[in-house]
Amino acid sequence: MNRHRYRKKNGDNFRWTNPRRDLVNIFTKEEHLSADEAYMKVKQKNPEIGVATVYRNLDFLTERGILNRFRFGDVKARYELRDLEKENHHHHLICESCGKIINYSEFVQREKKLINAMEKELSEKHGFQINSHQLHFYGICKDCRDK
Amino acid sequence: MNRHRYRKKNGDNFRWTNPRRDLVNIFTKEEHLSADEAYMKVKQKNPEIGVATVYRNLDFLTERGILNRFRFGDVKARYELRDLEKENHHHHLICESCGKIINYSEFVQREKKLINAMEKELSEKHGFQINSHQLHFYGICKDCRDK
DNA sequence: TATGATAATGATAACTATTATCAGTTAGTT
DNA sequence: AACTAACTGATAATAGTTATCATTATCATA
Ligand SMILES: [Mn+2]
Ligand SMILES: [Mn+2]
Ligand SMILES: [Zn+2]
Ligand SMILES: [Zn+2]
Numbered sequence: 026m027n028r029h030r031y032r033k034k035n036g037d038n039f040r041w042t043n044p045r046r047d048l049v050n051i052f053t054k055e056e057h058l059s060a061d062e063a064y065m066k067v068k069q070k071n072p073e074i075g076v077a078t079v080y081r082n083l084d085f086l087t088e089r090g091i092l093n094r095f096r097f098g099d100v101k102a103r104y105e106l107r108d109l110e111k112e113n114h115h116h117h118l119i120c121e122s123c124g125k126i127i128n129y130s131e132f133v134q135r136e137k138k139l140i141n142a143m144e145k146e147l148s149e150k151h152g153f154q155i156n157s158h159q160l161h162f163y164g165i166c167k168d169c170r171d172k
Numbered sequence: 173m174n175r176h177r178y179r180k181k182n183g184d185n186f187r188w189t190n191p192r193r194d195l196v197n198i199f200t201k202e203e204h205l206s207a208d209e210a211y212m213k214v215k216q217k218n219p220e221i222g223v224a225t226v227y228r229n230l231d232f233l234t235e236r237g238i239l240n241r242f243r244f245g246d247v248k249a250r251y252e253l254r255d256l257e258k259e260n261h262h263h264h265l266i267c268e269s270c271g272k273i274i275n276y277s278e279f280v281q282r283e284k285k286l287i288n289a290m291e292k293e294l295s296e297k298h299g300f301q302i303n304s305h306q307l308h309f310y311g312i313c314k315d316c317r318d319k
Numbered sequence: 320t321a322t323g324a325t326a327a328t329g330a331t332a333a334c335t336a337t338t339a340t341c342a343g344t345t346a347g348t349t
Numbered sequence: 350a351a352c353t354a355a356c357t358g359a360t361a362a363t364a365g366t367t368a369t370c371a372t373t374a375t376c377a378t379a
Contacts, residue, residue: 040346040355060336075358080337082356096243100366101336118300127298132290139286143279144309151274152314153265159308162291167299187326187375207365222329227366229327247337248365 039085044078047071048086049106056105057095057126063104097126097161116159120166127166136160186232191225194218195233196253203252204242204273210251244273244308263306267313274313283307 044067051066052058058066064079083104086092092104097119103126108114114137115130144155191214198213199205205213211226230251233239239251244266250273255261261284262277291302 038347038355042346042356044357073358075360077338077359078357094245096245096247098241098243100243100247118294118298118302120300121303127300129294129298131293131297132286135286135289139279139282142282146278147265147276147309148311150278151265151276152317153267153274153309153311154317155265155309155311156268157310159310160305161307162294162300162302162305164295164300164302164304170299170301185326185376189327189375191328220329222331224330224367225328 039089043071044074045082045086047074048079048082049091052092052104052106056128057103058105059101059103061101095159097124098163099124116161118162118164118166120169121163122165122169125166125168186236190218191221192229192233194221195226195229196238199239199251199253203275204250205252206248206250208248242306244271245310246271263308265309265311265313267316268310269312269316272313272315 047067047070048063051063055066060076060080060083063083064074064076067074067079083092083094083102087094087104090107093107095103095105095117097103097117098121112133113130114133115128118127118129119125120127140158144158147153148155194214194217195210198210202213207223207227207230210230211221211223214221214226230239230241230249234241234251237254240254242250242252242264244250244264245268259280260277261280262275265274265276266272267274287305291305294300295302
């Protein structure tokens with residue numbers, strides 16, 4: 026599991042650097058980018074940046090709770106800004122044909138109730154402390170169906 | 173998205189070979205194996221088998237609906253036999269510390285209702301045809317918490 | 320039950336995503 | 350301005366997976 030280990034050991038005295046700022050900026054404009062896609066974007070603003078820096082900081086920002094990391098069946102990880110408000114909490118539809126990813130936030134209320142009950146029971150029954158959940162729907166998007 | 177393309181073009185005249193039989197057998201005994209883990213297991217029975225064959229057939233069996241493929245935050249894919257009965261439908265708890273994967277099937281009834289409603293609305297609203305869903309809970313397992 | 324078409328295999332090279340290493344650079348503190 | 354640890358970029362290394370290709374095995378048919 027531990028393939029992401031650019032972890033801080035002592036304290037939290039991190040530095041707010043340009044690559045970090047640039048990355049966060051990019052994710053305010055675009056969602057679900059892979060490391061490579063983010064790298065391309067950041068490069069436009071700062072051609073000097075290296076891939077390793079992008080990977081390191083996607084990891085850094087994810088561990089700091091600023092980004093969410095997903096793996097949608099695809100090998101490569103994808104990222105988005107973490108929802109600040111609970112109301113924005115959303116999940117994903119993934120097209121198995123073209124790979125398109127669609128956000129949806131319907132049913133948040135009803136879902137929340139079920140998820141809360143689940144988390145409670147699961148943590149009691151399995152002694153498992155739940156930190157987050159992901160709900161993915163796989164299928165075929167409208168565009169691909171129309172073809 | 174199309175990184176898995178050992179796909180048949182013409183018809184469905186596939187052959188029921190030893191590697192395929194062996195793989196299915198292994199998954200009746202163990203769950204959530206990665207390609208490499210499955211390879212090791214099959215090798216015990218048939219030391220001649222190659223990795224490529226394992227990858228090809230994990231893919232083959234997944235596309236034939238015999239196996240489920242997952243990516244639990246980890247880079248590597250993991251597989252299990254697809255649930256034959258709806259009653260066995262289950263989801264997963266993933267420990268972010270040790271990587272342990274726990275099946276759970278509580279709430280299937282309540283969940284089914286919500287999921288059905290979701291699938292209906294989502295397909296109407298987004299024109300998206302939903303084929304399957306995955307619900308993953310991430311957190312810390314009992315063993316890791318006790319340490 | 321032998322034959323033939325072609326699906327499948329195994330070895331291995333290649334590729335893609337990610338991580339480690341390390342010398343040089345910077346942010347933030349004094 | 351000087352100091353120091355955090356950070357960076359280049360690049361090598363690794364892990365997981367897929368492509369290639371010559372050889373073999375399956376199975377429908379004769
Ligand atoms: Mn999203
Ligand atoms: Mn399972
Ligand atoms: Zn599509
Ligand atoms: Zn654990």
